[in-house]
Amino acid sequence: MANNNLSLDTAFYALSDPTRRAVISRLLRRSAPVKELAEPFKMGLPSFLKHLRVLEESGFIVTEKIGRTRTCRVRVERLEEAENWLSEQRKLWQAATDRLAHYVEEQMPGDGTDD
Amino acid sequence: MANNNLSLDTAFYALSDPTRRAVISRLLRRSAPVKELAEPFKMGLPSFLKHLRVLEESGFIVTEKIGRTRTCRVRVERLEEAENWLSEQRKLWQAATDRLAHYVEEQMPGDGTDD
DNA sequence: ATTATTGTTTGCCATATGGTGAACTATAGA
């Protein structure tokens, strides 16, 4: 229903950072606590937490704190939403391309090798 | 070969803005000059040009100036690159899901309806 | 030759982003 656009804004924005993409990749293989997730990166925990929050607010991950560790897991649906926008755009383009092909075919039945 | 990561950074970043996504959508139907592209938006031309530059530098559009008008067209390859990253991630996830399914199946041959 | 149109450049501004270190909380372990 609601503001799907906003959701796309935050989704693509979240994906625009290599740290955040790496976290998603990592979590797709297996859920993990914050510290383990943060290890591969040379930034401090507070910075890393900001990235996690971006991922969570954009809906890419969900977290749950048990005891003193917070476990993160990915929400694949969000990946699919972003993917869907892109594939829909491609459909638009394909439709336009088909129209163009039709047009070209009608205009020049002989040869189309011109640039 | 080269820095595909940087390219993903800029690609997703470019897609994170509604104005820029709208421009891409528009251009997928038909190429257009700057002024025509800018019309639907209430911002000034200079601001709009910044968006166009982001789109051009991220490889989503190509522009050519003829006379006093600059025509913009979309580069679909870039859309596909972004889409590919997402679909590859989904493959990772699917592989992990399959492994989990295997595991569950081996552990409980009776019923798998548990969460 | 004027004038209108189309785009571009230049400063400027408020806010967001991504990082830091340091202090703090809360749980687990010895």
Next chain:
DNA sequence: TCTATAGTTCACCATATGGCAAACAATAAT
């Protein structure tokens, strides 16, 4: 209880972003 661990919060900073108005091309159009 004391201490180490895992995460969180806070104040701060430099830079990037996205908008603006205004001045400036450069090319049509009259």
